[in-house]
Each structure stands twice: as structure tokens, then as C-alpha cells.
Amino acid sequence: MGHRARIRRATHTAALLTAVLAASLTAGCTGQGRDDDRAPHHSPTPSPSLSTAGSPLAVKIDNVPAARPQTGLDAADVVYAEQVEGGLSRLMAVYATRLPAAVGPVRSARESDLELLRQFGRPTLAFSGAQRKLLPLIDKAPLRAKSPDEAPDAYYRGTGRAAPHNLYLHPAGLLPAAPGGTALTTGFRYGPAPSGGTPTTSRTVRYPAARFTFTWSAERGGWLVAMDGTPTVTTDGGRMAPPTVVVQYVKIRASAYHDALGNRTPYTETVGSGKAQVLRDGRSFAATWSRPAATGGTTFTAADGSRMDFAAGQVWVVFAPAP
Structure with missing residues (x-):
């Protein structure tokens, strides 16, 4: 074999090895993470711009005991x-009127999150990853999906906690400014409390392996939150006390997806109608909810047929299994 032929063959072999190595590294980027954050999201990442100013920021937040206390949860306008x-349980915090310096720990998205977020037009979704087969649906959804792959400078790993419970977000890395209250296209209406209602001191919602308890505090003018029997505080020491808590009874069914352990992912249906309880001002009000289409918000109606008004301030919506 001539000298030039040997050079051409060596060059071709090196190119093949480089391609194989690149392919193996790319494959190694997916399916190797911990728990359900095992398939990072890949797509071109534009820098934050004024085009995001009219849409809220939604952040998936870890809620197992190892993830508490959370950071930035008190600044959210709505917590689902x-x-x-x-x-177990997980939270979706929606920010519109203000952006905290940091939020977290950030965790992975679920299929039903896409339906829930349709009401906000084109929101920004901050999440740590998703089940690999779910990623094409996230790509097609009308939202700005921003995992650490798309916006690495917006995320950081905190100290003092083990992964995967130590991923945090700087919201300013995704939005130039808080979009304002008009971005909260939830369908919620705020105003004075309706007449009637049942005096209520405490309300607990249970999942198979988690529970939320809300205890009325006249001093705080809100419902003190406890999760799994432990008072819910943020990293700055503040006790969570939203003025309005909604227990929304929905259908929770199995989705087509599962986590790394093979557990089937629940799908929470937020389009439709059903019963609800609205807690505000130390009282519980029986209500019904209606969301005919994914592109619209949810309206709540009191027992007398009038629109249910919420108290000003943060709203927690707990999706409870319909009886």
C-alpha cells in the first residue's frame, strides 16, 4: 500500500472512531441520571428576551422530605x-408578580403538567428533566421548556444536600422581569368572601404516601401549611400561610409513562368539571370547578351559583382524587 493510501486510510479510521465516540457520549447523556430526571431535554436555547415578558414562569419543585425546606416557594402566586x-407529591409553583432570587429544588416534569400549563398561553417551564418518551410531547407543547441543558447558566447545585435534591434555579436567568398579574390566566377571581361557609380550623388532604394539612391562623390571615406532619417553611425561615387553599377533586389515572423503578406515573386530569372545597377566612366553602378546554382557566362556583372569590394573595391548589 502506498504512503498516500495509508494516510487516507488512517484518516478515514480516525474519523470513524471520532463519530463512534461522539455517538456513545450523546447516548450517555440520556438515561443515566438519577430517579426520574434521567432524560435531559435537548433543543436550541435562545437567550431571555422581552418576548417572554407576558408569560409566567412555572417551576417543578421537589417535595419529598429530603428536599425540604424549599427555596422561593413563598414568592409564588399559585402553588399546585x-x-x-x-x-408521593410534587409541586408546581407559578410566578408572575415577582421573581425570587432562587427557586428549588427543581425536579422533573410530568405529562399532566402540559395540560395544566395550557391555560397560560406560552409559559416558561423550568424542570430538571423528564422520562425519555415524554420529551417529544414537551417539545411539541406550547411552552418554553428550559431544563439545565437549554439554560445551564440559570441553574446551580446547592451544597448540603445530595443529588437529585440540590438543583436550584435563578429565575432571572430565564425571564428578564416578572410579567405581572395579567399573566395569571388561571380563571381565578379575587374579592370579598361569600356569605355562609362552615367554620373550619384545619383541613387535611391525603395521598397514599403524602399528606397536606392546612390550619387556619387568624393572626397570619392564612392557612399554615404542614406537609407529612411537618410545618412548611422556606429556607429563609418563613412559615407558609396562603390566604386561599383550594381542594380540587379530579380524576387521577395511570398515564402511559413510568419512573426509573417502573412505577406508573399518575395523570391528573385538570380539564373537565367536579367538586371542590375553598378554604378562606377561617371557613370552608363547598364549590364546583369547571375547565371546559385546556386553553382556558378554571372557574369556581359557590353553592348558590355565584362565582367564588378568592382572598388576595397566594393560592394553593391541591389536586385530590375524586371520590
Whole structure:
């Protein structure tokens, strides 16, 4: 074999080895993470711009005991609580009127999150990853999906906690500013409390392996939150006490997806209608909820047929299994 032929063959072999190595490294980026954060999301990442100013930021937040106390949860306008694998719970915090310096720990997305977020037009979703087969649905959803792969500078690993409970977000890395209250297209209405209601001191919602308890505090003008029997505080020491808590009874069914252990992921249906309880001002009000289409918000109606008004301030919505 001539000298030039040997050079061409060596060059071709090196190119093949480089391609194989690159392919193996790419494959290693997926399926190797911990728990259900095992399939990072990949797509081009534009820098934050004014085009995001009219949409809220939604952050998936870890809620197992090892993830508490959370950071930045008190700044959210709405906190959704949902059931996930193993009967545990996870939170979705929505920010519109203000952005905290940090939020977390950030965890992975679920299929039903996409339906829930349709009401916000094109929100920004901060999440740590997702089940690999779910990623194409996230790509097609009308939202700005921003995992650490798309926006690495917006995330950081905290100290003092083991992964995966130590991933945090700097919201300013995803949005230039808080979009304001008009971005909260939830369908909620705020105003004076309706007449009637049942005096209530405490209300507990249970999942198979988690529970939320809300205890009325006249001093705070809100419902002190406890999760799994432990008072809920943030890292700055503040006790969570939202003025309004909604227990929304929904259908929770198995989805087509599962976690790394093979547990089937629950799907929380937030489009439709059903019963609800609204807690505000130390009272519980029987209500019904209605969300005819995913692109609209949820309206709540009191027992007398009037629109249910919420108290000003943070709202917690706990999705409870319909009886």
C-alpha cells in the first residue's frame, strides 16, 4: 500500500472512531441520571428576551422530605400540589408578580403538567428533566421548556444536600422581569368572601404516601401549611400561610409513562368539571370547578351559583382524587 493510501486510510479510521465516540457520549447523556430526571431535554436555547415578558414562569419543585425546606416557594402566586409515583407529591409553583432570587429544588416534569400549563398561553417551564418518551410531547407543547441543558447558566447545585435534591434555579436567568398579574390566566377571581361557609380550623388532604394539612391562623390571615406532619417553611425561615387553599377533586389515572423503578406515573386530569372545597377566612366553602378546554382557566362556583372569590394573595391548589 502506498504512503498516500495509508494516510487516507488512517484518516478515514480516525474519523470513524471520532463519530463512534461522539455517538456513545450523546447516548450517555440520556438515561443515566438519577430517579426520574434521567432524560435531559435537548433543543436550541435562545437567550431571555422581552418576548417572554407576558408569560409566567412555572417551576417543578421537589417535595419529598429530603428536599425540604424549599427555596422561593413563598414568592409564588399559585402553588399546585399533585400526586406522583409511589403516592408521593410534587409541586408546581407559578410566578408572575415577582421573581425570587432562587427557586428549588427543581425536579422533573410530568405529562399532566402540559395540560395544566395550557391555560397560560406560552409559559416558561423550568424542570430538571423528564422520562425519555415524554420529551417529544414537551417539545411539541406550547411552552418554553428550559431544563439545565437549554439554560445551564440559570441553574446551580446547592451544597448540603445530595443529588437529585440540590438543583436550584435563578429565575432571572430565564425571564428578564416578572410579567405581572395579567399573566395569571388561571380563571381565578379575587374579592370579598361569600356569605355562609362552615367554620373550619384545619383541613387535611391525603395521598397514599403524602399528606397536606392546612390550619387556619387568624393572626397570619392564612392557612399554615404542614406537609407529612411537618410545618412548611422556606429556607429563609418563613412559615407558609396562603390566604386561599383550594381542594380540587379530579380524576387521577395511570398515564402511559413510568419512573426509573417502573412505577406508573399518575395523570391528573385538570380539564373537565367536579367538586371542590375553598378554604378562606377561617371557613370552608363547598364549590364546583369547571375547565371546559385546556386553553382556558378554571372557574369556581359557590353553592348558590355565584362565582367564588378568592382572598388576595397566594393560592394553593391541591389536586385530590375524586371520590
